[in-house]
Amino acid sequence: MPTLFDKIWDAHVVDRLADGTAILYIDRHLVHEVTSPQAFEGLRMSGRRVRRPDATLAVVDHNVPTSDRSLPMEPGDSLTQIETLERNVAEFGVPYFPLRSARQGIVHIIGPEQGVSLPGMTIVCGDSHTSTHGALGALAFGIGTSEVEHVLATQTLLQKPAKNMLVRVEGTLAPGITAKDVMLAIIGTIGTAGGTGHVIEFAGSAIRGLDMAGRMTICNMSIEAGARAGLVAPDDTTFEYVRGRPFAPSGEAFDRAVEYWRTLFSDPDARYDRVVELRAEDIAPLVTWGTSPEDVLPITATVPDPADAPEESRRAQVQRMLDYMGLVPGQRLDELPVDVVFIGSCTNGRIEDMRAAARIVAGRQVAPGVRAMVVPGSGMVKQQAEREGLDKVFLDAGFEWREAGCSMCLGMNPDKLKPGQRCASTSNRNFEGRQGPGGRTHLLSPAMAAAAAVTGHLTDVRSFN
Amino acid sequence: MDAFTSLTGIAAPLPEANIDTDKIIPARFLKTIKRSGLGVNAFDAMRYNEDGTEKPDFVLNREPYRRAQILVTYENFGCGSSREHAPWALLDFGIRCVIAPSFADIFHNNCFKNGILPVQLPREVCERLMEDARLGANGRLTVDLERQVVVRPDGQEIPFEVDALRRRLLLEGLDDIGQTLQHGEAIERFEQGRVAERPWMPAISLA
Numbered sequence: 001m002p003t004l005f006d007k008i009w010d011a012h013v014v015d016r017l018a019d020g021t022a023i024l025y026i027d028r029h030l031v032h033e034v035t036s037p038q039a040f041e042g043l044r045m046s047g048r049r050v051r052r053p054d055a056t057l058a059v060v061d062h063n064v065p066t067s068d069r070s071l072p073m074e075p076g077d078s079l080t081q082i083e084t085l086e087r088n089v090a091e092f093g094v095p096y097f098p099l100r101s102a103r104q105g106i107v108h109i110i111g112p113e114q115g116v117s118l119p120g121m122t123i124v125c126g127d128s129h130t131s132t133h134g135a136l137g138a139l140a141f142g143i144g145t146s147e148v149e150h151v152l153a154t155q156t157l158l159q160k161p162a163k164n165m166l167v168r169v170e171g172t173l174a175p176g177i178t179a180k181d182v183m184l185a186i187i188g189t190i191g192t193a194g195g196t197g198h199v200i201e202f203a204g205s206a207i208r209g210l211d212m213a214g215r216m217t218i219c220n221m222s223i224e225a226g227a228r229a230g231l232v233a234p235d236d237t238t239f240e241y242v243r244g245r246p247f248a249p250s251g252e253a254f255d256r257a258v259e260y261w262r263t264l265f266s267d268p269d270a271r272y273d274r275v276v277e278l279r280a281e282d283i284a285p286l287v288t289w290g291t292s293p294e295d296v297l298p299i300t301a302t303v304p305d306p307a308d309a310p311e312e313s314r315r316a317q318v319q320r321m322l323d324y325m326g327l328v329p330g331q332r333l334d335e336l337p338v339d340v341v342f343i344g345s346c347t348n349g350r351i352e353d354m355r356a357a358a359r360i361v362a363g364r365q366v367a368p369g370v371r372a373m374v375v376p377g378s379g380m381v382k383q384q385a386e387r388e389g390l391d392k393v394f395l396d397a398g399f400e401w402r403e404a405g406c407s408m409c410l411g412m413n414p415d416k417l418k419p420g421q422r423c424a425s426t427s428n429r430n431f432e433g434r435q436g437p438g439g440r441t442h443l444l445s446p447a448m449a450a451a452a453a454v455t456g457h458l459t460d461v462r463s464f465n
Numbered sequence: 466m467d468a469f470t471s472l473t474g475i476a477a478p479l480p481e482a483n484i485d486t487d488k489i490i491p492a493r494f495l496k497t498i499k500r501s502g503l504g505v506n507a508f509d510a511m512r513y514n515e516d517g518t519e520k521p522d523f524v525l526n527r528e529p530y531r532r533a534q535i536l537v538t539y540e541n542f543g544c545g546s547s548r549e550h551a552p553w554a555l556l557d558f559g560i561r562c563v564i565a566p567s568f569a570d571i572f573h574n575n576c577f578k579n580g581i582l583p584v585q586l587p588r589e590v591c592e593r594l595m596e597d598a599r600l601g602a603n604g605r606l607t608v609d610l611e612r613q614v615v616v617r618p619d620g621q622e623i624p625f626e627v628d629a630l631r632r633r634l635l636l637e638g639l640d641d642i643g644q645t646l647q648h649g650e651a652i653e654r655f656e657q658g659r660v661a662e663r664p665w666m667p668a669i670s671l672a
């Protein structure tokens with residue numbers, strides 16, 4: 001009767017401390033430039049080494065510019081962090097994808113893409129969206145800098161087990177509805193604290209029906225639902241995705257791996273601390289209107305009226321959000337003009353997302369006055385898109401076609417919103433100032449973002465089909 | 466992490482309550498890539514003028530307190546954010562022990578993780594120790610973790626309480642990592658078992 005989480009957990013407990021804390025073995029540790037400098041410094045100060053460089057992979061993504069990489073980076077804090085990572089990986093012998101490598105990209109895109117992240121593994125990174133890798137049926141979660149050092153030094157973490165939560169989505173998604181809409185619907189249902197203390201397993205026919213990119217979009221935003229991690233049981237879709245990836249097992253080793261991976265599912269009588277069910281048919285294209293990912297409505301809805309909120313504290317909160325977002329109650333969401341469209345991030349920066357956006361854009365033009373950008377999640381995604389001619393589709397329409405990185409998902413690199421700008425964004429957080437001070441973010445799917453780019457306002461993508 | 470057994474040193478008097486983590490290390494210094502090197506900005510706003518010159522009155526700018534290893538202060542020391550930069554800054558300055566009537570939770574935890582001993586003693590005791598600290602080099606305190614006493618310059622011993630597990634970790638100089646490494650054999654056994662059970666588990670190598 002164990003759940004999938006229980007099985008992966010049990011397979012990684014090295015030892016238990018007197019108070020029940022587990023020493024959990026970590027199979028994969030992904031490292032990036034922002035949260036690792038003090039961890040490496042700590043190793044150096046205490047004369048420790050990286051225990052398993054062969055289980056560690058480093059990349060730069062948060063700080064990097066996504067403009068022409070043949071030019072040198074501007075001096076400053078960002079460059080210092082990047083150079084520091086480069087010194088650290090050289091000193092400690094950690095495998096590293098440098099800025100100008102085709103394999104560089106957002107850490108949560110390249111892990112699965114390279115076959116570094118595999119089913120049944122424990123995977124950590126000093127970044128909350130590590131939950132993405134749970135789509136492969138791996139236990140993957142974000143950690144702080146002290147824990148980064150702990151994993152570098154010991155290849156383990158001190159952990160207490162999480163609670164189990166099941167989110168089941170049964171049925172068939174209507175045309176135009178994507179994994180992003182499913183996840184926004186889930187977050188809208190359970191709220192941003194709904195998953196606190198839990199690992200969420202996503203199941204049901206609608207989840208099974210998703211490709212790996214869609215499952216990654218869902219698990220990626222588990223953290224926006226407050227969960228420690230997200231999980232999807234591995235199946236043939238997973239195994240076919242993994243097959244042939246550079247760091248995945250091959251040949252006979254692959255077959256043996258699949259044999260093991262097939263044991264990774266929740267037993268039929270597994271017990272969950274909480275179960276939530278959604279019908280796929282009920283899900284419409286969704287868009288956020290506020291400054292928290294749970295403030296989400298169908299594109300056909302209107303901006304909510306604070307007066308309709310049940311209690312005073314919520315009324316004040318809604319009003320604050322509307323003020324920040326520059327909205328008035330009753331405005332139609334599908335008429336809101338946008339200044340910027342951002343397609344990318346570890347939520348929606350995969351080749352499938354590029355294709356979905358390109359299908360809408362093909363033969364159309366970016367609306368006048370709109371800045372529209374596509375930022376592939378990795379150099380490999382970019383190359384693949386260019387092989388398929390997607391770059392031309394975007395460029396011909398007036399989009400920017402940029403280099404891989406976190407880009408406008410967060411205001412930590414040169415791609416930022418200006419105060420007051422309204423952005424249709426495929427990323428994961430619409431917090432105040434997340435995409436730049438004063439910026440206004442509406443989260444939505446890549447197809448919906450593309451539709452907004454060509455019409456100049458938020459748009460129901462179903463009118464394009 | 467350095468072990469903490471017994472420490473005899475100069476104690477700096479900081480007779481203020483509610484010294485928060487922003488005072489200990491302001492947010493703008495968190496962009497650093499280091500844990501070390503923060504000592505120069507410890508208590509930045511209390512310590513420096515706007516033009517960067519030292520405020521001559523601030524205790525840590527005066528001799529012999531520039532070499533202080535112990536801080537005597539008042540209630541709720543370290544309140545505010547969870548930033549580990551706060552104990553990092555103290556440690557980098559040279560502080561290994563803080564004596565106060567009470568501490569903020571997270572800061573208290575973070576101290577142990579970084580080899581700093583927070584000693585909690587009643588206000589009136591702290592006031593007496595404050596007087597000792599004001600004697601400068603003539604008022605050295607000894608903080609003996611093994612015997613769990615603070616020894617005043619006149620030889621009087623003041624006992625203090627400390628969590629048994631944390632005491633052990635500090636005495637042995639073990640941080641979380643050190644503690645986990647004590648299970649090194651179990652980790653190795655686990656790794657060997659994994660090679661046997663899951664031989665397909667690939668290594669990451671760019672060679």
Ligand code: SF4
Nearest residue numbers: 129345346406409410
């Ligand atoms: S794309 Fe955004 S959410 Fe993902 S790792 Fe980068 S900054 Fe974080």
